[in-house]
Amino acid sequence: xxxxxxxxxxxxxxxxxSQMMDAVSGLFLQALGTDMTAMEEYFPFVSKAFxxxxxxxxxxxxxxxxxxxxxxxxxxITEAENPWTLLARSGVFALLxxxxxxxxxxxxxxxRAPYTALMELGMSGEDFTFAGVEQSLTNGLTTIxxxxxxxxxxxxxxxxxxxxWNYFKLLIETVERxxxxxxxxxxxxxxxxxxxxxxTVQIFKSWCRMVxxxxxxxxxNVWFLRAFNSSMGQFxxxxxxxxxxxxxxxxxxxxxLAFLKTAQKxxxxxTSLGLNAAQTGSGMGMELLIAAxxxxxxxxxxxxxxxxxxxxxxAAGAGVPAGTSGGFAAGFASKFKGNSxxxxxxxxxxxxxGAGGGxxxxxxxxxxxxxxxxxxxxxxxxxxxxxxxxxxxGSIAGEIADRSLSNYMPQLSGYQLSxxxxxxxxxxxxxxxxxxxxxxLELYSADQFEKPDGPHAVVTASDGSRWYQVxxxxxxxxxxxAPVFSGSADEMEAVAAAFPGVTEGTTLWTVGDGMLxxxxxxxxxxxxxxxxxxxxxxxxxxxxxxxxxxxxYAMQPHAETPEFESGDSAGRYNQAAFQAFMPGYTExxxxxxxxxxxxxxxxxxxENGSGTTFYxxxxxxxxxxxxxxxxxxxxxxxxxxxxxxxVERRPVYENGKPVYDGNNVRTETVExxxxxxxxxxxxxxxxxxxxxxxxxxxxx
Numbered sequence: 286x287x288x289x290x291x292x293x294x295x296x297x298x299x300x301x302x303s304q305m306m307d308a309v310s311g312l313f314l315q316a317l318g319t320d321m322t323a324m325e326e327y328f329p330f331v332s333k334a335f336x337x338x339x340x341x342x343x344x345x346x347x348x349x350x351x352x353x354x355x356x357x358x359x360x361x362i363t364e365a366e367n368p369w370t371l372l373a374r375s376g377v378f379a380l381l382x383x384x385x386x387x388x389x390x391x392x393x394x395x396x397r398a399p400y401t402a403l404m405e406l407g408m409s410g411e412d413f414t415f416a417g418v419e420q421s422l423t424n425g426l427t428t429i430x431x432x433x434x435x436x437x438x439x440x441x442x443x444x445x446x447x448x449x450w451n452y453f454k455l456l457i458e459t460v461e462r463x464x465x466x467x468x469x470x471x472x473x474x475x476x477x478x479x480x481x482x483x484x485t486v487q488i489f490k491s492w493c494r495m496v497x498x499x500x501x502x503x504x505x506n507v508w509f510l511r512a513f514n515s516s517m518g519q520f521x522x523x524x525x526x527x528x529x530x531x532x533x534x535x536x537x538x539x540x541x542l543a544f545l546k547t548a549q550k551x552x553x554x555x556t557s558l559g560l561n562a563a564q565t566g567s568g569m570g571m572e573l574l575i576a577a578x579x580x581x582x583x584x585x586x587x588x589x590x591x592x593x594x595x596x597x598x599x600a601a602g603a604g605v606p607a608g609t610s611g612g613f614a615a616g617f618a619s620k621f622k623g624n625s626x627x628x629x630x631x632x633x634x635x636x637x638x639g640a641g642g643g644x645x646x647x648x649x650x651x652x653x654x655x656x657x658x659x660x661x662x663x664x665x666x667x668x669x670x671x672x673x674x675x676x677x678x679g680s681i682a683g684e685i686a687d688r689s690l691s692n693y694m695p696q697l698s699g700y701q702l703s704x705x706x707x708x709x710x711x712x713x714x715x716x717x718x719x720x721x722x723x724x725x726l727e728l729y730s731a732d733q734f735e736k737p738d739g740p741h742a743v744v745t746a747s748d749g750s751r752w753y754q755v756x757x758x759x760x761x762x763x764x765x766x767a768p769v770f771s772g773s774a775d776e777m778e779a780v781a782a783a784f785p786g787v788t789e790g791t792t793l794w795t796v797g798d799g800m801l802x803x804x805x806x807x808x809x810x811x812x813x814x815x816x817x818x819x820x821x822x823x824x825x826x827x828x829x830x831x832x833x834x835x836x837x838y839a840m841q842p843h844a845e846t847p848e849f850e851s852g853d854s855a856g857r858y859n860q861a862a863f864q865a866f867m868p869g870y871t872e873x874x875x876x877x878x879x880x881x882x883x884x885x886x887x888x889x890x891x892e893n894g895s896g897t898t899f900y901x902x903x904x905x906x907x908x909x910x911x912x913x914x915x916x917x918x919x920x921x922x923x924x925x926x927x928x929x930x931x932v933e934r935r936p937v938y939e940n941g942k943p944v945y946d947g948n949n950v951r952t953e954t955v956e957x958x959x960x961x962x963x964x965x966x967x968x969x970x971x972x973x974x975x976x977x978x979x980x981x982x983x984x985x
Contacts, residue, residue, distance in 0.1 A: 319397040319503060321390075324467035331471040335386065342382045342474035346481055350375045353482050366483055375481040385473040389496075393470075396500040403507040444538060451545040452513070458549050459506045466499045498555055498562035509548035516541055626652035628666040628681070635670070635679020635709075662689035664747030671707050672730065672750060678709030690714060693747050694728065696754075696764075710734065710983070712752075722760030729753045729981055737981040740765065740817035740973070743834025753834075753981065756817075762798065765817035765835045769795045772804065784831055803839065811842040814970045824967035825903055838970060841903040844921025846887055849879030863889060869915050870925070872897070885966070888958070894930030896958035899923040910962030928958035 630652035710733035772794035799818030885904035
């Protein structure tokens with residue numbers, strides 16, 4: 286019973302194959318002759334563009350001629366051509382460009398004679414149909430296999446498909462050879478532009494050889510196809526037997542396949558002879574085969590949908606989020622994992638990415654049911670929308686977007702999301718934390734957007750893509766803050782993990798919102814400010830980036846000043862301490878005033894009454910005037926501003942009150958130093974105001 290069913294299927298497939306071969310047989314040679322009718326009617330642009338190529342060819346010919354004439358001035362070292370010969374050849378080929386198409390048509394007329402003669406040559410045995418192939422093969426098989434079996438039927442299918450496929454490839458090769466001739470015809474002006482100069486004439490000669498080779502192939506198309514057709518009509522009728530009584534249908538089949546193979550490779554044979562035949566091949570046939578495989582792949586989509594929807598619902602209700610309905614729909618939602626059907630069911634606009642046709646329609650219908658009953662999208666499903674270009678992605682919104690986004694953005698786990706919008710390269714949502722603080726989030730794909738100008742974090746999605754995360758609102762700090770540190774040495778590993786570029790041995794202490802105090806191994810300290818809380822300071826600083834991509838402004842540590850002593854007896858000690866502290870300062874110092882050291886400055890006096898005040902460059906801006914910069918023994922930088930000796934009168938005070946001589950305040954003369962300039966002190970970084978974040982620019 287099964288053998289009979291299988292035999293019926295094989296016969297049905299064989300008849301389809303023979304009908305397909307009959308359908309394409311004989312169409313090509315009549316339509317694709319040695320004229321350009323099919324080329325112009327199927328591709329009307331080529332005839333319209335022919336004039337443009339003519340003008341282009343004249344321009345190229347002119348440039349080649351001018352260049353070769355210019356080489357004449359180089360004398361014998363340039364091996365230039367005879368200018369009169371060059372001009373004469375240029376004139377001839379300029380005329381040929383104008384008549385390029387008539388010249389090519391004349392060449393086609395020469396090839397038309399053998400082409401037509403081969404087409405009109407009568408053969409009585411040539412009237413055939415491919416329907417006889419299957420019967421002849423079946424009869425030949427019965428001589429080897431006594432009774433029809435599965436093996437014989439499979440062999441029948443294999444042989445017939447092999448014959449049909451090679452015949453089909455030869456027809457494709459015929460079309461390719463005709464198209465090559467058409468291209469040579471309508472680009473012929475460019476070939477004529479190469480003929481005037483000796484330097485480029487080889488290109489023109491090669492083009493001429495290619496034209497001759499392709500016209501020969503065009504004629505040989507008739508020869509091969511009619512020879513094969515005559516073989517079909519001649520030998521199917523007698524089962525492949527020869528006049529000598531030898532041979533069989535199988536010998537004929539192998540000869541026919543070899544003949545078709547030879548016909549397909551004839552262009553390579555001509556090339557080996559030295560002709561310039563274009564190498565066409567079975568690439569187009571393979572593309573058609575791949576297209577057929579792709580269409581067949583949609584059948585797998587039907588099986589995929591069936592495997593999903595055909596599963597039982599024994600675990601109905603399991604895994605459904607709280608608040609969703611129970612019963613069949615809830616159980617179905619728990620089993621229907623995030624996939625292309627659910628995704629396409631909830632995507633607004635864009636291009637669908639799941640199966641099309643009836644299978645896709647049914648899949649999206651059931652995907653919509655799952656979405657309404659608590660299903661979530663996987664990270665891959667969201668990525669197929671978020672990672673695409675906006676003109677193709679469409680968008681995902683609503684409750685399914687709220688409950689699914691954390692599968693794609695793991696850093697949002699633990700937040701209650703609302704108002705989520707997912708589209709190509711951009712995601713927005715409102716995040717509510719467990720402590721009741723709310724933040725608005727905008728995420729931009731680093732592949733599609735430039736780096737934002739304002740504060741932002743860099744996060745990694747589940748598919749490995751990088752995104753710029755911009756937060757606003759009362760809860761924004763949670764998306765920018767570093768972990769809380771206490772300054773303990775036990776936290777060094779946590780510090781290195783939070784700030785990958787930090788110097789080894791650095792410890793941190795959280796001193797406020799968005800502020801850290803950093804201590805190095807030498808005991809020095811500096812303040813770090815979070816860019817999400819503070820604007821970039823004017824004071825010297827470096828930018829440290831945390832592991833989550835947030836910039837921190839690490840202020841330059843203040844210079845350390847020696848503790849100079851006060852009093853008349855401290856002169857020599859202060860002089861020695863200053864010389865050791867500022868070895869590059871060579872002027873003799875008579876005294877040092879360190880009363881302002883906690884403010885980042887101190888003053889030295891010289892024997893002539895003048896003075897110099899030193900200001901820490903980490904705390905003061907460069908003054909507007911003359912100054913020098915010195916480096917202390919610890920590597921700190923100081924502005925040195927020189928002042929001239931001066932005398933000024935100052936009021937005399939007793940018990941905190943001025944002393945009067947009559948109606949005038951008593952004064953005394955005091956030696957001092959007069960400075961023409963004084964630097965301004967850097968202020969603390971300004972707090973950043975949440976005035977809205979400007980979206981970054983899209984990459985082009």
